[in-house]
Amino acid sequence: MDFINEKDIFDLIDNEKLNNISLQKEIIQKSKEAKGLSLKESAALLNINDKETLNELFHTAKEVKEKIYGNRLVLFAPLYLTNLCVNNCLYCAFRKDNKELKRKTLSLEEIKEETEFLVGQGHKRLLLVCGEHPKKASMEFIGESIKTIYEVKIKNGNIRRLNVNTAPLSIENFKILKSFGIGTYQCFQETYHYETYLKMHPEGPKRDYSWRLFAMDRALQAGIDDVGIGALFGLTDWKFETLALLSHAFNLDQRFGIGPHTISVPRLEPAFNAPVSQKPPFAVDDLSFKKIVAVLRLAVPYTGIILSTRERAELRRELFHVGVSQISAGSRTSPGAYKESKESVEEYQMEQFQLGDHRSLDEVVRDCCELGFMPSFCTACYRSNRTGDRFMELAKSGNIGKICVPNAISTFNEYILDFASDETKIVAEDFTKKELEKLDGPTKVKTEKMLQKINQGKRDIFF
Structure with a gap:
């Protein structure tokens, strides 16, 4: 775990020399080349407090994002297969000690129905999500689910790209997962701060910090070209989390020549019977959250930055302008909720966390256009071998757009x-x-x- 050096990261956060406005402006100017930033340079930008410099940071982040990806916003929806879990994460409604949560695992027929609903809305790209359960979320079940999803074809529509967010796997199981025809493999460290990690994960296989941290290494070694990382902001100091997240990204890029295809930035939101979620230990305010997104964009300009419907619509609109490139829309976070297509008390007792943006896909699409952003349902790269190092070459050179x-x-x-x-x-x-x-x-x-x-x-x- 030497690439997550907590002392070095906190030293950067506390370094008063990095609070220099002239230095910060120089770094912003350098970032316009879209070649990335060092950890030290990123730390300096996280410390910006001057209003003029902050506006320059936000403007430059939008400029760099559009230099590489244009004004497009890729759209997707999560599809939850089961909310059963053997972990006891203190911030998550799915935790095993939550006896009041209504548990459900979708049948293949229900997965088909959920997919039909999403395809009928216009979605082309899904993120498959499972609680961590050796039986209810087995490799066999995931494989059958993926096959079922890809087979759905209605109203000129189908799912062309299925990304997967599951528990960390062994290299052998990652090879099996790859054989199912997935796109990006996602797994979030949640928090990179070791003591906080152990505190938040008191029981279950997820308590193994190292096994989770090196999941991406094993996925890449197994031949999965694209991986997505993320942190759950609100569990510890947001500046530490951002710099640790960047350390992870830099390490993957240095070791494999393939940095993270995506970086997700979820903030801790209220969840049913999850005590930590009700009062985040290190709540992140909206302005700091905008800083996080902007600095990530400038530090790793090639990556896709994912924003979920955890955030309310008003803030999402602001974040589109500081570097976000992928968004979920019309989301539900409980198994079977799409078919019901309406919020209910029962859904609240089954969902992983509360949402901030409840708009439909159509409403989000219209809003994007009115804001000047191109809604994209493209999945071409994944069927044209533009993945892994081939995608990175195009993205880093600015040619992917x-x-x-x-x-x-x-x-x-x-x-x-x-x-x-x-x-x-x-x-x-x-x-x-x-x-x-x-x-x-x-x-x-x-x-x-x-x-x-x-x-x-x-x-x-x-x-």
Whole structure:
């Protein structure tokens, strides 16, 4: 665990020399090259308090994100298969000692029904989520679930990319997981602070800090190209958590030449019968949260920064402007909740945590357009071998956007034709025309040809 050096990280946080406004401005200027930052430089930016410098930080984060990914926002939804768990995480409603939680594991037929609902909304990309349970979330069950999800095809729609968030696995089991045709493998350390980690995970296999920390190493060794890391902000000092998260990202990049495909930034939210969640030990205010997102974007410009529906709509809109590139929409965090399609007391007694943004996918899509962001349902890279080091080469060089933007327009046009409400169609069609005009000659011609095919009834057109 030498790459998470707690003393060095706290020394950086306490280093008064890094509170220099001139130094901070120099680092922001350097970050515009979109080549990343060191841990020390990142620490200096986390300490910004001057309002003018802070605005410069936020503006630059948006600039760097758009330099690499354009103005697109990739959309997805989580699909919970089971809320049974053998761990006892103090911040999570799924913890095994929560005797009042209504437990449920979906059958394959229920998984099909949930997927049909999500496909019917227009989703193309899902995140499969399971509680940690050796029987209810076995590799066999996960494999059957993935097969069931991929087989669903309705209303010109289907799931083309399935990312997976499960417990850490052995190399052999990661190889099995890869054989199911997954996209990114996600696993969050929750907190990188060792003592806090042990305190928050008093029982269960999750108590093994090291086994979880090196999950990504094993996944990459098993041949899974893309991995996603994250921390649950609110369990310990947010500056420590951010720098530790970056240390993890840098270590993966140095060892494998493949940094994290995504970094998630969930904040601790209230959860049913989870005492720590009701009163976070180190609650993160909104301004500090914006700093976290902006600094992550500048420090690891190539990564996808994921924002969930934990956050309320107003704050999500602000965070779109400081570096976020992937968002969930129309989410539910309990097994079977999509089919019900309405919130209830029973759902509250089954969900992992409370949500802040309860809008539908269609409402989020329309809002994105009105804010100037391109909703993207693209999954092309994962079926064109643009993963792992190949994706990293394109992202780090700033060339991925040349592929992503046209594919985003193509998949968004599918959504407009097949799933958008009449109100959203009006806004989206006008927005797409303006985005098309921004493209240069050859790219514009190629994109227009893709759109012609889609308008003729063809689907899943990409390059």
